[in-house]
Amino acid sequence: MQYFGIAMPSEKPSALSIGLMSGTSADGVDGVLLEIHDQARPELHATCSQHYSDSTKKKIRKTAKRKIRDASEAAELDMQLAGICAGVVNRLIEHSGPARIAVVGCHGQTVHHSPNSKPPFSLQIGNAEELARLTNLPVVSNFRSADIQAGGQGAPLAPAFHQAVFASPRENRSVINIGGISNITCLPADPVLDVTGFDTGPGNTLIDNWCRTHFGCAFDKDGEIAKTGEVQLDLLNILLDDKYLKLETPKSTGLEYFNMKWVKEKLGLWDGYGQCSDADILATLTEFTATSIADALNALTPGVSRGFLCGGGAHNPLLVSMLARRTDFGLEPTTTLGIDPQWVEAAAFAWMAYRTVQGLTSTLPSVTGASRPVIAGTLHAPPAASRVCSTAQS
């Protein structure tokens, strides 16, 4: 099989694919090397993370808040992120050699997610053409656009992967990904029932933002700061009285909505502000995050029998214990299903990219609300393959 002049290993029993994820927390790039089999579950062969420097994080936040001087700043960041992604790919291929890699799936850094605007769009940066050049590998990027063009939210996209690797005919499972934004997937045991999923609201983003602005740290490690505060119930109720949380599915959200402006507006509605500590507010934001996820989980049909946690929030024991208190089913990390919480999203994009080059769909209209499943992403051929392609056409 040939795709853009690249020989695809469809005749082989398995293929290697690399997935790169840099989520809304903008903490760095997570990468995995995944072996995808025809019949069996994919296997994780290698993993690698590259944290962003503080200056890169600042540039991402500035771009997302549209506070950049001009387009050249965004373009420079686009190329810089491609370089960081290439570093992760090059470390991953030390495990296999480049020859065996079928494709790289690079999600890119979301700087604006706006599926309900006119026209709707979701913008990820991290120049895929440059990544293909730097790694000399085919790269699939821009995973969300085709679903949005088909009338969907373009998010969340991982549920199709969750279905492929985590579903069980014996129990209704839920996958709970607590990244910057939190999303859940409902995997019914009954194969006749649709897989559902949506963004529940904030994951770590409000906690991270509050920590950065009031405690000078990037996140609340192990929930240690929030543990010193007291949850403010009146404020919690104000936070929970929110229009996104009440929206019907399909729905997705981003940092355009759940941000410090949102927190300040809510604090403005509370007469206790000024009489409590910054740690009290952090504790309340953590409880709010857990409650919004738990409420979404408890409303799922069919009811969940087991919940599997992934994303960085799975490492916050306070957040997890608050979530456990508000749900009546067992919660465990995805490690028990064979993938450590940190790598699930990156593995999802390795899987999706491989399906893309095979011409297979990888989105679920029951999740995103699109009119049909789509082949997600755009393929960028490496320079050598592009030359083969243009020679063949001329």
Ligand SMILES: Nc1ncnc2c1ncn2[C@@H]1O[C@H](COP(=O)(O)OP(=O)(O)OP(=O)(O)O)[C@@H](O)[C@H]1O
């Ligand atoms: N030990 C820890 N204690 C508390 N929070 C943690 C810990 N480790 C990670 N985190 C949280 O996880 C976040 C990073 O999570 P993750 O990488 O899953 O988010 P993301 O990049 O937005 O991902 P995605 O959008 O793909 O779901 C950090 O910003 C931090 O808030």
Ligand SMILES: [Mg+2]
């Ligand atoms: Mg991350």
